[in-house]
Amino acid sequence: MIDQSTICAISTAPGVGGIAVLRLSGAEALPIADKVFNSPKEGKRLVDQKANTLHFGTIKENDKIIDEVVVSIFRAPHSFTGEDVVEISCHGSQYIQQTILQLLMKKGARIANPGEYTQRAFLNGKMDLSQAEAVADLIASDSAAAHKMAMNQMKGGFSKELMNLRNELLQIVSLIELELDFSEEEVEFADRTQLTNLATNISEMIQDLAGSFSLGNAIKNGVPVAIIGETNVGKSTLLNALLNEEKAIVSDIEGTTRDVIEDVINIEGVSFRFIDTAGIRNTKDKIESLGIERTFQKLQQAQVVLYMIDLSRSLKENIARLEEVREKIQDHQEVIIVGNKADVAGKKAIDALLADLPLERNEDICFISAKEQKNISQLRELLLEVSNVANLNTQDVIVSNARHYEALVKAGEAIDRVIAGIHNGISNDFVSQDIRECMHYLGEITGAINTDEVLGNIFKNFCIGK
Ligand SMILES: Nc1nc2c(ncn2[C@@H]2O[C@H](COP(=O)(O)OP(=O)(O)OP(=O)(O)O)[C@@H](O)[C@H]2O)c(=O)[nH]1
Numbered sequence: 001m002i003d004q005s006t007i008c009a010i011s012t013a014p015g016v017g018g019i020a021v022l023r024l025s026g027a028e029a030l031p032i033a034d035k036v037f038n039s040p041k042e043g044k045r046l047v048d049q050k051a052n053t054l055h056f057g058t059i060k061e062n063d064k065i066i067d068e069v070v071v072s073i074f075r076a077p078h079s080f081t082g083e084d085v086v087e088i089s090c091h092g093s094q095y096i097q098q099t100i101l102q103l104l105m106k107k108g109a110r111i112a113n114p115g116e117y118t119q120r121a122f123l124n125g126k127m128d129l130s131q132a133e134a135v136a137d138l139i140a141s142d143s144a145a146a147h148k149m150a151m152n153q154m155k156g157g158f159s160k161e162l163m164n165l166r167n168e169l170l171q172i173v174s175l176i177e178l179e180l181d182f183s184e185e186e187v188e189f190a191d192r193t194q195l196t197n198l199a200t201n202i203s204e205m206i207q208d209l210a211g212s213f214s215l216g217n218a219i220k221n222g223v224p225v226a227i228i229g230e231t232n233v234g235k236s237t238l239l240n241a242l243l244n245e246e247k248a249i250v251s252d253i254e255g256t257t258r259d260v261i262e263d264v265i266n267i268e269g270v271s272f273r274f275i276d277t278a279g280i281r282n283t284k285d286k287i288e289s290l291g292i293e294r295t296f297q298k299l300q301q302a303q304v305v306l307y308m309i310d311l312s313r314s315l316k317e318n319i320a321r322l323e324e325v326r327e328k329i330q331d332h333q334e335v336i337i338v339g340n341k342a343d344v345a346g347k348k349a350i351d352a353l354l355a356d357l358p359l360e361r362n363e364d365i366c367f368i369s370a371k372e373q374k375n376i377s378q379l380r381e382l383l384l385e386v387s388n389v390a391n392l393n394t395q396d397v398i399v400s401n402a403r404h405y406e407a408l409v410k411a412g413e414a415i416d417r418v419i420a421g422i423h424n425g426i427s428n429d430f431v432s433q434d435i436r437e438c439m440h441y442l443g444e445i446t447g448a449i450n451t452d453e454v455l456g457n458i459f460k461n462f463c464i465g466k
């Protein structure tokens, strides 16, 4: 149910700017604006003006002029919310903004709830739920990649994909349910092989979408990159070099870093979250051991692992520890072996390492001097390459929302039950129930199926004014 009241809020960021924008939305938006706005030059009320027009005039409280403003008007259904909308652009003073807001409330508008404009846009059919969520992502996007992904979702790429899936499911379920209607005659409208193929196809598509979540999440929150290695190899020096800031303490004492240090850096439009960790060594120190435990946790969570070695140490020593870490690397992770201290090690050490260290499938290698900031740009490029984010295509549908991911996983489970059910000759009732369930979860993503609770949860995370 759409609440019929007319809502108002300041839509620009809090604080003082050149101008600020207040937005009114609802059936009474124009009449309420008329009560405070006056344009002597035009001599006409806003309710009598055409849609999509701008009007210059004053906002008055009794006889006192509060500000000179520009008012834009949009009429239902051709506005962001699908309702009549008035936007008042005033000067950016906090006092002016607040006074106009109070005035609008006095004249019958109520203050908008968080995300209520976007919620109304959804409820009025201007966009589906995943697009509404993309509005929030777009507003929050702080890198080119995150922006591209949110833009694509807002334009409806993901919604279209889901719609296609649901239509295919509908096709299967109607055939099966038709058979149910004729159950006494034992007819078979749906060829079982064809059904299985269709369901398998859908299952694969759902899996692909769900599988894109780790990438989507990385784009949204930064690709997690763990810097791992023995003590004193130069991990913290590298973090500082990447950040261009003395964030972590560097010293020649082994075991300097004991806790995890994180920061986000933007490399060519992609956010990376670098995680400096405690160096790995055998130690009896209790606190250092706890730190090393965390190192292994971060190793697990990383998408890319920078495994650092000190080129001035013996090859044997370096490789032994690398082997230990390799055992913990998972298939989906990428590893860049970073040979550090190239400034003191020289070419011989590098050649020896290259000759004696066969790389695994998901490994790359590069040589740097963290201290002298040599070859750091090469490492940055390698990071972009292995993280697979830079060549993100605008057409790619990538899931970046945990709610969508969960729904996809459940939809995937349901469709896999369908495949198994057809295979085992299970009764049509159950098969059709599982298909309906799969459709239900896909529908939850776009909001074709929704509950007040789900909606409430989504929109409460928006700010007021969005
Ligand atoms: N010559 C040279 N020294 C370096 C380089 N990188 C780091 N160092 C030195 O190596 C020592 C250890 O550096 P850190 O960055 O603290 O090493 P870490 O890996 O973070 O060590 P822990 O926190 O103890 O695990 C310091 O004295 C650095 O100045 C390099 O590229 N060349």
Ligand SMILES: [Mg+2]
Residues within 6 Å of the ligand: 235, 236, 237, 248, 249, 250, 256, 257, 276, 277, 279
């Ligand atoms: Mg350190």
